[in-house]
Amino acid sequence: MIGLYFTSVAQNPEQLAAARARAQALCNAPGADTFVASPAVNFTGQPDQDHPEISLLTVLPAGGLEGAMLVPPVRQFRDAYSRALLGRVHDAIRPGGAMVVPFHAPAIAKRTGFWDLAWLRDVLGKETRVTDDGLAVFTRGPAALPAPVSVLSAFFENAPRLAQSHLARLQSGAAVDPAAYPELVAAAAGPAAGLRAAEAAVPDLAQGLEQFYAYITYSVTGTSYKAEAVRRFIDMYLPGKSGLRAIDIGGGIGFVDMEVLLTCPAVAHVLNCEPVAGNLPLTSLLFGHYRERLAGRYNVTVATAQDFAFAEPVHVIYDFASLLYVPREQLPATLDRMWNALLPGGLLLVHENIRRPLFESKSYYASVFEADELEGYLRPYGEIAYFRSSDLQPMKKQDTKDLTVFRVLQKRR
Ligand SMILES: C[S@@+](CC[C@H](N)C(=O)[O-])C[C@H]1O[C@@H](n2cnc3c(N)ncnc32)[C@H](O)[C@@H]1O
Known part of the structure; x- marks a missing residue:
């Protein structure tokens, strides 16, 4: 075979x-x-x-x-x-x-x-x-290869436990209490009760699992280029810096965050601003795999971006496929708070799908940005640099059209 x-x-x-x-x-x-x-x-x-x-x-x-x-x-x-x-x-x-x-x-x-x-x-x-x-x-030689320090190694080793954990939660129908994960949940947890109630109501086990694996596939495969993007933009815009603090908007299970913490020495801490508390058991399993490396460096705040204060100054804020979920009428104020939280020289990294036929069948299609619309929300903060998703090469704005690209904004020093 x-x-x-x-x-x-x-x-x-x-x-x-x-x-x-x-x-x-x-x-x-x-x-x-x-x-x-x-x-x-x-x-x-x-x-x-x-x-x-x-x-x-x-x-x-x-x-x-x-x-x-x-x-x-x-x-x-x-x-x-x-x-x-x-x-x-x-x-x-x-x-x-x-x-x-x-x-x-x-x-x-x-x-x-x-x-x-x-x-x-x-x-x-x-x-x-x-x-x-x-x-x-x-x-193939006689010996297995050593597992590198990567969240993918942790995923491979823990996949059955991740599935069990998810299944157990669906079977009991219990909402996940963020208080059970004090190591990960930041004190600034937001009002997530409504979302927790929705999580508890997953009606069908098999369907829930299929959804879960579709999502985890998305999370796992996206980790590679999204973590590389964070590493590369930090190298490019904040060279030689260390002790950087970052916020991920809607980081889901936290694959990208943990990969960044494990593989980008410049980053000291990441806070994942993620409303779905149901991800916490999975986050916790992956976190536990590299506890010595991640302890004190990773937190989750169970909150939507629009409910989060962004009170602590940070060097980097990244949004990968999550700004579209912030209600449009609350987006300008939310972006203002994010931008204000950035330290001088800080980076805002945005990666959002742009409306095109490819995404028409998706449940979230109605919320997908038009290119001009997204530009309109970001332009007030300064010049936008563009990078292709696949190989992270710089692009001219006129070539980006309706492509999903990385948009990078740097705050004045
Ligand atoms: C498509 S997933 C992207 C996950 C992750 N950023 C990635 O790229 O793999 C969208 C994420 O945004 C989160 N989300 C939904 N509404 C949000 C909101 N209002 N504020 C912040 N995050 C939100 C979802 O729970 C989910 O984890």
């Missing part, structure tokens, strides 16, 4: 057939069965209508596969998250089996920070073969 891993979800039948044939040839296993692996989707084992063969990377047994191929294009950064991902795939292969990994040419890798061959060698050892179109073949 050969596992195919697509880091981009856009697969079609032709792509799949081509990847299958290529993997069989390069893994030297003609005719071997193949299946598609993914970090988290479809944990419940229900057939996925788009990807009927999908399986879960978290539950792959160690050493069982003949080989594995990560299918290009791969736009992953040379970071701890990628080390954890590669390590997981590596460990699922039998010793002596083949692992096929795409890499970028040195010039592209240098500009973007994506994988290149030198970095892959550092993670996986010397390759046995390189193809003309940028695939390196490695042989």
